[in-house]
Amino acid sequence: MYKLLDYDITEYKQLENTLNELSKQGYNPTSLGKISRFEKNEKHYYFHVGLLIKKPATPKRKALHDFINEYEKQMFDYYGKIGKFIIFTTDNKRALPKERQKEIDEYLSTRKISVTTYFVLWIFFSFFVAQLVLQKNQIQEFLTNGSILIHYLPLLLFATILIRCLYKIVLACQKSFGKIIKHIFYAMTIVTCVVAILGCILDITDRxxxxxxxxxxxxxxxxxxxxxxxxxxxxxxxxxxxxxxxxxxxxxxxxxxxxxxxxxxxxxxxxxxxxxxxxxxxxxxxxxxxxxxxxxxxxxxxxxxxxxxxxxxxxxxxxxxxxxxxxxxxxxxx
Structure with missing residues (x-):
């Protein structure tokens, strides 16, 4: 089976719990990514999710290599990675080393500033795109209903991105309504994809x-x-x-x-x-x-x-x- 593992880095524990719960049911990932593939087998793992936090001057490959070595010294087995999530397994449930947990907490405490800055930048960029879309309308862009949908698609796309950025801020602030915004984001993503596909179909059929x-x-x-x-x-x-x-x-x-x-x-x-x-x-x-x-x-x-x-x-x-x-x-x- 396939499962969407769309988690923010602040939700590393939720990802860990999901993997452990699925492993209890006999499902273990054979391909890790945003959409991961799971197969049913008799193995039961204790999954542990770590965050790759590297220093700016350290090359990414070296940071990943050192990170995995550090965990393997603590008897964790490397299983795979999803972005900054590094997945390990153990034969029995084991707590994260205290110094590692402290490093993660310090990193996540700076998350509010970075995601808020990211959100503000996207707001300015979306207003710029809106000005281009709304003020530069040419008749060639309205010849079919499909071309109209495609013309205004960037506005819908940027609204979806802004909701995603807002979701990141809510998670960083550890607010309880994050799931609501996440569901809105998924709905907006589906609507954006439908509008894009429908726009292309209508544009072809209306000519x-x-x-x-x-x-x-x-x-x-x-x-x-x-x-x-x-x-x-x-x-x-x-x-x-x-x-x-x-x-x-x-x-x-x-x-x-x-x-x-x-x-x-x-x-x-x-x-x-x-x-x-x-x-x-x-x-x-x-x-x-x-x-x-x-x-x-x-x-x-x-x-x-x-x-x-x-x-x-x-x-x-x-x-x-x-x-x-x-x-x-x-x-x-x-």
């Missing part, structure tokens, strides 16, 4: 290839040779915020164009994202045709048109000049 129809802008609108056999489909996405279609086409003469149609649930959302889209072109030469129509020169090769109408806004980019063709685009979308 569809659909055969072209007369509502899709093609090179033919610009009186150029069209290549519908090579590009017979357009992309369609849908979320509770916006429906979107996009289409790319290139002909044998090297003319290419890329178009998008964003249809929002309200004109307010259309105006919000239209303004955000315009901001991405702040450093690009622009021709303002009217308040709803802007023509950009991205570089020497490409022109881009942004056009807003009611709860739609349209994006058209091409490697030929749109200065004389933007009226055709507006007429097409009327």
């Amino acid at each position: 569809k290839d659909i055969p072209l129809n007369q509502n899709i802008l093609t090179l033919q609108t610009f009186d150029k040779e069209t290549n519908l056999k090579k590009y017979p489909n357009y992309k369609y996405t849908k979320s509770f915020i916006v429906e979107s279609t996009s289409y790319f086409e290139e002909n044998n003469q090297g003319n290419l164009m890329y178009s998008k149609d964003y249809c929002f649930k309200s004109t307010d959302k259309t105006n919000t994202f239209f303004k955000r889209y315009l901001k991405t072109y702040d450093d690009v030469p622009v021709i303002k045709i009217d308040k709803n129509t802007y023509l950009f020169k991205l570089d020497t090769s490409y022109d881009t048109l942004l056009y807003k109408k009611e709860n739609h806004f349209y994006f058209v980019s091409a490697n030929f000049s749109l200065k004389n063709d933007y009226q055709n685009i507006i007429e097409f979308y009327k």
Whole structure:
């Protein structure tokens, strides 16, 4: 069987009791880790859990080697390790040497400061991530319900991490409600994993290839040779915020164009994202045709048109000049 052995270093005695209780039932670990494997056999061990506390200047491998040797001199047999937990067994129950217990107590007494500092740092970092996530929203991140979940997943992830840090503080302060926070952390972890998986699934299922129809802008609108056999489909996405279609086409003469149609649930959302889209072109030469129509020169090769109408806004980019063709685009979308 497999068992989760997720213990803080302040809970080394709880880990020890768990291993001893399982050994009494005939289950002993064959693989140690956060998720450990246990097999049923006839052996009964007395498990002892020690904490590896090394000096900063001592290499980790040497500290571990010296630590194990010290215990083996006291007739403890090395069994394995889980992080800082070093697992030993004995034939009969044996108390920890007094000097070793004193060293552990002194180490754990400094735990409050370190975990509190860690918690405060994560708070500042989570606020920084929240600012990035909430203020830099682009329409491309809301095309599917899955992309929306994935976009906001970092906030859920950092909330889960903060709960974990808070749990460490509670344990360091030896408060009795640590188990409640631990259960909340497990619940948040499960929710985060579900949201991540669901987001990926929805993002894939909400993107569809659909055969072209007369509502899709093609090179033919610009009186150029069209290549519908090579590009017979357009992309369609849908979320509770916006429906979107996009289409790319290139002909044998090297003319290419890329178009998008964003249809929002309200004109307010259309105006919000239209303004955000315009901001991405702040450093690009622009021709303002009217308040709803802007023509950009991205570089020497490409022109881009942004056009807003009611709860739609349209994006058209091409490697030929749109200065004389933007009226055709507006007429097409009327």
